[in-house]
Amino acid sequence: MIALLKKINSRLLPPSDGYRYSPYVWLAYLFFFFFSYFAVPHTWLEDLSMVAGLLVFLTLYFNIYWIDKSRIKYNIIGIVIVGTLMTTLSQASSVIFVYAGAFCCMLGSPRKALMGLLGVAMWIAALSLIFSLSKYFYLPGGIFTLFIGGLNIYQHEIDVKRKELKLSQQEVKQLAKTAERERIARDLHDLIGHTFSVITLKADLAGKLIDKDSERAKKEIKELENISRNALSQVREVVTGFRTSDLNAELASAKYLLQSNDIDFDYSLGELTIDEHTNKELAIIFKELTTNIIKHAKACKVTASVEQDNNGIRLNVTDNGKGMNTDSSDGYGLKGIQERLEKLQGSLKIQSNNGCEIDIFISQKSLEIAQNDAKEFIA
Numbered sequence: 583m584i585a586l587l588k589k590i591n592s593r594l595l596p597p598s599d600g601y602r603y604s605p606y607v608w609l610a611y612l613f614f615f616f617f618s619y620f621a622v623p624h625t626w627l628e629d630l631s632m633v634a635g636l637l638v639f640l641t642l643y644f645n646i647y648w649i650d651k652s653r654i655k656y657n658i659i660g661i662v663i664v665g666t667l668m669t670t671l672s673q674a675s676s677v678i679f680v681y682a683g684a685f686c687c688m689l690g691s692p693r694k695a696l697m698g699l700l701g702v703a704m705w706i707a708a709l710s711l712i713f714s715l716s717k718y719f720y721l722p723g724g725i726f727t728l729f730i731g732g733l734n735i736y737q738h739e740i741d742v743k744r745k746e747l748k749l750s751q752q753e754v755k756q757l758a759k760t761a762e763r764e765r766i767a768r769d770l771h772d773l774i775g776h777t778f779s780v781i782t783l784k785a786d787l788a789g790k791l792i793d794k795d796s797e798r799a800k801k802e803i804k805e806l807e808n809i810s811r812n813a814l815s816q817v818r819e820v821v822t823g824f825r826t827s828d829l830n831a832e833l834a835s836a837k838y839l840l841q842s843n844d845i846d847f848d849y850s851l852g853e854l855t856i857d858e859h860t861n862k863e864l865a866i867i868f869k870e871l872t873t874n875i876i877k878h879a880k881a882c883k884v885t886a887s888v889e890q891d892n893n894g895i896r897l898n899v900t901d902n903g904k905g906m907n908t909d910s911s912d913g914y915g916l917k918g919i920q921e922r923l924e925k926l927q928g929s930l931k932i933q934s935n936n937g938c939e940i941d942i943f944i945s946q947k948s949l950e951i952a953q954n955d956a957k958e959f960i961a
Contacts (some may be wrong), residue, residue, distance in 0.1 A: 594644045605647065608684075611677050612636075614722075618674030628671055635668045639678060646685055654688045658698065660707060661685070673715055676723025679706055683731030687738035695738070695758065699731040751838060781809055829854070830864040836872045840884055843876055850884040856895060857953045860944070864888075864897060865921050870919055871899050871940060879903030879938060894945040905934035927951070 595605060622811055642660045649657070665678030686698035696882035703724055788802035814940060833849050840847040854861070868886070875881055881903030888897050916930075923930055927948035931941040 605644070608681075609643075611680060615672065615674045615677045619672045624671070632671050633663050635671070639664045639681075643681065646688070649671070651688055651690055654685060655698070658682050658685050658689075658702075662702060666705075666709060668712070669709060669715070669719070673719035676706065676719050677726075679723050680726045680730055683727035686731050687734040692735060692739055695731075695735045699728065699735065702731070703728050709790055755930065781806060782812075784809065828867040829861050829868065832868050832872075832890075833886065836886070839872060840876070844882060845875070846883045847886070848884075850888070852889045854888070854890050854895065856890070856949055860895075860926060860949060863926055864895075864942075867919050867922055867942065868897065868899070875899075875901050875903065878906070881937065892946060894943060894947075894949060896944075897942040898939070900937065900939045902937040905936070906932060906938045920943050 623642050639661060641663070642657045646654055646657050655768070661678060661682040668675035668678060683702045686695045686702065689695045689698050697778050704725045706720055706727065709715060736952055784802050784806045788799045788806065791799040791802065830851060833851060837847050837849070856864075875884055879901050880899035884899070884901045886897070886899045888894075888895070903933065916932075923942065923944075926944050928942060928944035931943075933939040933941075
């Protein structure tokens with residue numbers, strides 16, 4: 583049975599996640615037509631005409647989801663014609679015009695959509711005047727056509743702008759990635775090209791001196807060792823610059839990610855003087871918190887602040903979601919966050935009341951120890 587329904591669905595709607603099952607839900611408006619139509623007796627010829635009219639309407643309705651936008655106007659005109667003919671059967675056929683108005687949002691531009699919507703509304707008014715139809719035809723038909731059609735035009739334009747914004751953001755991210763790859767390639771080319779040239783000269787010189795002046799040859803070989811170590815350190819710096827997370831970048835990325843999930847996000851970032859390792863660890867921790875909010879919190883608003891003073895650095899993240907069960911929080915990734923904070927000698931506090939507030943603090947003493955460790959590691 584499920585396989586049959588899926589097969590029917592694949593014939594009626596194109597394979598696109600954007601539609602899903604909403605087109606079937608929208609057909610619920612036909613209930614008003616059936617309710618009014620069967621409230622009074624009709625002949626078998628009228629019933630046959632009603633079935634034929636609905637079949638034509640449904641064909642035009644589902645065909646809209648397949649055809650090019652330039653041809654949608656013909657389907658809308660066809661739906662208006664079907665609605666006009668079915669008006670002779672029941673004045674409840676005004677619901678058919680509502681579908682025509684709803685599809686006007688697909689006409690290509692807001693101006694064309696509004697003109698099409700007004701055209702459908704004016705046709706309803708003309709039919710009412712020509713055939714002296716009652717208010718039960720033109721009032722619901724005109725009001726719902728204008729209301730639903732106008733709402734669809736507004737929503738359609740929002741969706742278009744959102745897609746354009748998402749595409750623009752993807753292009754910016756792609757350009758940033760390309761620029762970063764080019765920077766890495768350029769830095770590595772300059773670094774390795776120069777270093778290997780020097781190594782080649784030094785190795786050639788050491789080879790010539792090894793039999794004539796062994797002490798000087800040893801000196802050249804020692805310099806080769808220093809050059810190679812220095813080159814290795816520089817290569818690590820280049821690659822680390824490519825891979826390292828940054829707290830400032832993660833905050834900016836979170837704004838895009840959360841807003842893409844309809845979550846309002848505001849943040850403040852003070853002036854920071856921390857080592858790269860601490861910066862990276864805090865960025866990873868914040869990224870994990872952002873992921874937790876999207877997956878579990880069901881929040882619509884999130885705020886974050888990063889402040890540093892003489893006492894240390896504090897990262898605070900607050901949301902208005904459903905809160906967190908701190909007794910069973912393994913699924914929230916807190917174990918990994920706590921492990922990272924233990925290495926930084928930091929603390930984690932969670933308050934879950936009408937949302938969730940997570941407060942992370944690293945003392946100035948811990949920051950100084952981390953900076954000293956980083957300096958010793960580089961040395």
